[in-house]
Amino acid sequence: ETGVTQTPRHLVMGMxxxxxxxxxxxLGHNAMYWYKQSAKKPLELMFVYxxxxxxxxxxxxxxxxxxxxxSSHLFLHLHTLQPEDSxxxxxxxxxxxxxxxxxxxxxxxxxxxx
Amino acid sequence: xQSVSQHNHHVILSEAASLELGCNxxxxxxxxxxxxxxxxxxxxxxxxxxxxxxxxxKGIKGFEAEFIKSKFSFNLRKPSVQWSDTAxxxxxxxxxxxxxxxxxxxxxxxxxxxx
Numbered sequence: 001e002t003g004v005t006q007t008p009r010h011l012v013m014g015m016x017x018x019x020x021x022x023x024x025x026x027l028g029h030n031a032m033y034w035y036k037q038s039a040k041k042p043l044e045l046m047f048v049y050x051x052x053x054x055x056x057x058x059x060x061x062x063x064x065x066x067x068x069x070x071s072s073h074l075f076l077h078l079h080t081l082q083p084e085d086s087x088x089x090x091x092x093x094x095x096x097x098x099x100x101x102x103x104x105x106x107x108x109x110x111x112x113x114x
Numbered sequence: 115x116q117s118v119s120q121h122n123h124h125v126i127l128s129e130a131a132s133l134e135l136g137c138n139x140x141x142x143x144x145x146x147x148x149x150x151x152x153x154x155x156x157x158x159x160x161x162x163x164x165x166x167x168x169x170x171x172k173g174i175k176g177f178e179a180e181f182i183k184s185k186f187s188f189n190l191r192k193p194s195v196q197w198s199d200t201a202x203x204x205x206x207x208x209x210x211x212x213x214x215x216x217x218x219x220x221x222x223x224x225x226x227x228x229x
Contacts, residue, residue, distance in 0.1 A: 002157060033216055042118070043204065043219040056216060090158065101146060101208055103217060105158040 003027040004106035006091050012112045013081065021076040021109045023091030031096045032074040033103065034066060037088040049074060050096055081113045118207050120220035127195050128228050135190040135223050137205030146208040147188040148217065149179055153201045161203075164188065175199070200227045 003026045013019050025032065034046040048056035049068040063085075065077040074091055088110050092103040121136040139145065149161040162173025169181040179190045188205060202224050206217040 002159065004157075040123075040221070042221040043217075045216045045218075048216050092158075102148070102160055102163060104160075105150075107157040 002104040002106065004091060004093055004104050006089075006106040006109050008109055009107065010110045010112075012114060013078070014114055015081060015083075017081075018077070018079040020078065021089055021091075021111075023074040023076075023106055025072055025074075025091075025093040025104070025106075027093060027095075027104060029093035029095045029104070030071055031094045032068060032071075033092040033094075034074065034076055035090040035092065037090055037108070039087075043090065046076075078111075081111075083113050086111055086113045118205055118218050118220040120203075120205055120223050122223045123221070124224045124226070126226045126228065129197055130194045131227075133190070133192040133195045133199075133225070135203055135205075135225070137188045137190065137220060138186050139188070139205075139207045139218075140186065141207065141209055142186075143209060147179075147181060148206040148208070149173065149177070149188070149190050150204045150206060150219075151201045152204065152222075158204065161190070195225070195227050197227045197229045199225060201225060 005024050007022045031050045033048050036044045045058045046060045047066045063080050067075040088108040090108045091106040094101055094103045117140045119138045147164040150158045151161050152158045161177050162171050164171045164181045172178045177192050179188055181188050202222045204222045205220040208217050
């Protein structure tokens, strides 16, 4: 285990549903990330939060809405998704300023949009 | 835009064969370099990383990688693979001293080791 947990591990939702993905890190890190992993494509950065402030938004459609209420928790709120949004969504955390910047990843949420 | 290229998408080796996976990046400035591995059904985990100093870095499970600045490369190597090395391997790059904190990943190389 990496100290980064994600729930749920699997999610099937219709295009009109609203759901949320949750990420929690137990490492005391100050930065958290959402990535999207699709088949045969590189991991795509979606959002970066540093000290609970969104510092990067990688041109993600507005149907994805992140929330970072504190440094340990990160959410990804989903609404009116499209079938092409089906993918593995990965959360990661790191300690900025410590010189390492190594990112620790959670197990991911496998999302299927029907 | 910065990109990371992994030349081999799928590699099949027999046990005890030597492994080299290629990784090239396009950014000309100072970078931090990483190799991550994703075993079947498991999360991404760090194999090794390069920040500065000796360009030959050693990681877990007998893996090593060499940073060649003139070639913008960071190839992963292992002298003798095992069946348990079957996994997907990702190269990642972080620009040093910029506002961009996140990593840029390559598309991954799937390694299949046959017993």
